[in-house]
Amino acid sequence: MQFENTLSFAQSLDEKDLLKDFREEFIIPVENGKEQIYFLGNSLGLQPKQTTTYIQRILDGWSKHGVESFFIGDDPWIDYHSHLTKAFSIIIGAKSSEITIMNNLTVNLHLMMVSFYRPQGKRNKIICEGKAFPSDQYMFESHIKHHGLNPDDVLIEINPRAGEHCLRTEDILQVIEKHKDELALILFGGINYYTGQVMDMNAITSAGHRAGARVGFDLAHCAGNIPLQLHDWDVDFACWCNYKYLNAGPGAVGGAYVHERFHNDADINRFAGWWGYKKETRFKMDKGFQPITSAEGWQLSTPHMMLWAAVRSSMDIIGRAGWDTMQQKRKILNAYLWFVLDKINASQKEKQIEFITPGEEEQHGCQVSMLMLQKGKEVYDKLMSNGIYVDWREPNVIRLAPVPLYNTFEEVWKFGNTLHSILQGKI
Numbered sequence: 001m002q003f004e005n006t007l008s009f010a011q012s013l014d015e016k017d018l019l020k021d022f023r024e025e026f027i028i029p030v031e032n033g034k035e036q037i038y039f040l041g042n043s044l045g046l047q048p049k050q051t052t053t054y055i056q057r058i059l060d061g062w063s064k065h066g067v068e069s070f071f072i073g074d075d076p077w078i079d080y081h082s083h084l085t086k087a088f089s090i091i092i093g094a095k096s097s098e099i100t101i102m103n104n105l106t107v108n109l110h111l112m113m114v115s116f117y118r119p120q121g122k123r124n125k126i127i128c129e130g131k132a133f134p135s136d137q138y139m140f141e142s143h144i145k146h147h148g149l150n151p152d153d154v155l156i157e158i159n160p161r162a163g164e165h166c167l168r169t170e171d172i173l174q175v176i177e178k179h180k181d182e183l184a185l186i187l188f189g190g191i192n193y194y195t196g197q198v199m200d201m202n203a204i205t206s207a208g209h210r211a212g213a214r215v216g217f218d219l220a221h222c223a224g225n226i227p228l229q230l231h232d233w234d235v236d237f238a239c240w241c242n243y244k245y246l247n248a249g250p251g252a253v254g255g256a257y258v259h260e261r262f263h264n265d266a267d268i269n270r271f272a273g274w275w276g277y278k279k280e281t282r283f284k285m286d287k288g289f290q291p292i293t294s295a296e297g298w299q300l301s302t303p304h305m306m307l308w309a310a311v312r313s314s315m316d317i318i319g320r321a322g323w324d325t326m327q328q329k330r331k332i333l334n335a336y337l338w339f340v341l342d343k344i345n346a347s348q349k350e351k352q353i354e355f356i357t358p359g360e361e362e363q364h365g366c367q368v369s370m371l372m373l374q375k376g377k378e379v380y381d382k383l384m385s386n387g388i389y390v391d392w393r394e395p396n397v398i399r400l401a402p403v404p405l406y407n408t409f410e411e412v413w414k415f416g417n418t419l420h421s422i423l424q425g426k427i
C-alpha cells in the first residue's frame with residue numbers, strides 16, 4: 001500500500017479499520033481531559049471495560065453459592081479453565097490440551113525447568129540469548145545452582161555480532177551445532193524484549209532436537225502479538241504472561257504450554273500439586289500423585305478465579321475481534337509506524353535514530369525499539385509530557401508498540417508529528 005504521512009491519510013486508514021470499534025471496549029488513560037496516546041501494550045495492556053463484569057461474576061458466585069460455585073450456576077468454575085485453553089489454542093498455535101493457565105511467568109519458567117532441564121554428566125549446558133530479560137537470567141542462575149552446577153560453566157549466551165543489534169539465526173544454529181554433545185536445553189525469548197526481534201522458533205527447535213536437547217521459549221513478548229505454531233514447530237514447552245499484549249491486568253495469571261508427547265510420560269520430573277491430579281479421583285485425596293494427562297497436569301493450586309476472569313474477558317474480546325483480523329491490522333499499523341519513522345529519520349540533517357528492531361516484516365511484531373543517537377532522555381521526557389506513553393530502556397532506547405485492538409493510525413501519525421517537532425527543537 002502507498003502510505004502518506006498526513007493526518008487525513010491516517011484518518012482514512014482508521015475509517016477502513018475493521019477493528020475500529022474495539023477501541024471503545026478499552027479504558028484509554030485521560031489526562032487534563034485529553035486521551036493519551038498509549039503505546040505501551042507491550043508492557044501492560046490497557047483495561048477492557050468488561051473485565052469488571054467478568055470479575056464481578058466470580059464475586060457473585062462466591063457470595064451466592066460459596067464453594068459450590070465450582071459445580072453449580074450458569075458458568076461452573078470447574079469448567080472455567082477449558083474456556084481459556086480453547087481460546088489460547090488459536091493464539092499459541094497448540095492443542096487446548098497442551099495449554100494451561102496458571103501462576104506467573106517466572107514461576108512457570110521454574111516449573112518447566114524442573115521438567116525440561118535434566119543435566120546429565122557433560123550434557124548439562126543451556127543455550128540462551130545474551131542479555132535475556134533479568135527475571136529469566138535470575139531463573140537460569142538459581143536453577144543451575146540448585147543442581148549444584150556453576151552458571152559460568154553451564155550457560156552459553158549468544159550475543160549479536162560486533163556492531164549489530166540482533167541475533168542471526170545462522171549464528172544460533174552454529175552454536176547449537178558446536179555444543180551438540182553437551183547440550184541439555186535451549187531456551188530463548190521468542191521475541192527479544194529489548195530489540196523486538198522475532199526469533200526463528202521453528203529453526204531453533206529443529207536444530208535443538210537434532211542436537212538431542214529440549215527446546216523451550218519465553219513468549220512474554222509473543223503471546224497476543226504475533227502468530228505462533230508451537231505444536232507444529234514441535235516446541236517442547238513455553239511460558240508467557242497475560243498482562244502485556246493480552247490485556248489481563250497487572251500480575252495477571254500466566255500461561256504454559258507443554259507438548260503432548262510429555263503428557264503421558266511417567267518418567268518426566270515435575271513438582272506436583274493437587275490441582276494437577278487426575279480429575280476423576282482428585283477428591284479421593286489418595287496418596288501417590290497421578291497427573292492429569294494434559295498440560296493441566298502441571299497445575300499446582302486451586303485456581304485464581306478472579307484472575308482467570310480477567311483472562312477470560314480478554315479472550316472474549318480477541319474472539320470477537322478475530323485473531324486473523326488482528327494480525328492483518330497489526331501488520332498495517334506497524335508498517336505505517338515504520339513508514340512515518342523512516343520519513344522523520346530521512347528529514348533530519350544528522351541521523352538521530354537508529355532502529356534496533358529488524359525492519360523485515362516477519363522479524364518483528366508490534367514493537368519498534370529506537371536507539372537514540374542524541375538527546376535520547378530528553379526526547380523521551382518530551383514525548384511523555386506531550387501525552388505519548390512510550391518506554392525508556394537504559395542506556396538510550398525508546399520502545400513503543402502500537403497494538404491493533406485499541407491504537408489508531410491517527411495516533412501513529414500524531415506520534416510521528418510530535419517526535420518530528422521534538423527533534424526539530426520546536427517543542
Ligand SMILES: *Cc1c(COP(=O)(O)O)cnc(C)c1O
Pocket residue numbers: 104105106107133135136189193218220221241
Ligand atoms: C515481562 C517479562 C517477564 C516478566 O515475568 P513475570 O514473572 O510475569 O513478572 C519475564 N520474561 C520476559 C522475557 C518478559 O518480557
